[in-house]
Amino acid sequence: MPEKLVRDRIPEIIRQDGGAPQVRVVSGTELDKFIILKIVEEAQELLTSGEDEEIADILEVLEALLVHRSIDRAAIEDARQKKREERGGFEKGFVLEMSE
Numbered sequence: 001m002p003e004k005l006v007r008d009r010i011p012e013i014i015r016q017d018g019g020a021p022q023v024r025v026v027s028g029t030e031l032d033k034f035i036i037l038k039i040v041e042e043a044q045e046l047l048t049s050g051e052d053e054e055i056a057d058i059l060e061v062l063e064a065l066l067v068h069r070s071i072d073r074a075a076i077e078d079a080r081q082k083k084r085e086e087r088g089g090f091e092k093g094f095v096l097e098m099s100e
Contacts, residue, residue, distance in 0.1 A: 004041065005034040007060075035065045 014021040026034055038061045046054035
């Protein structure tokens with residue numbers, strides 16, 4: 001089974017259910033990679049299920065990335081606003097038809 005990042009209490013919950021989880025702790029660039037992979041995993045789950053709960057999962061993992069990288073939320077919000085002002089948001093639902 002491939003490795004994947006799980007929420008902090010998952011090993012404890014597995015133990016409470018009688019399991020014996022095999023876990024290791026990662027940090028630094030390895031943790032960064034696992035967080036990004038988790039964002040992709042959660043986005044794929046949202047695509048498949050369409051459930052709002054998956055949005056909460058994505059936000060939780062994004063928050064972990066901000067903390068891990070010591071990124072100031074205000075700086076991210078400023079970058080988001082700047083892009084929005086320059087390029088707009090996604091409310092209008094424009095889909096660009098790609099030509100070869």
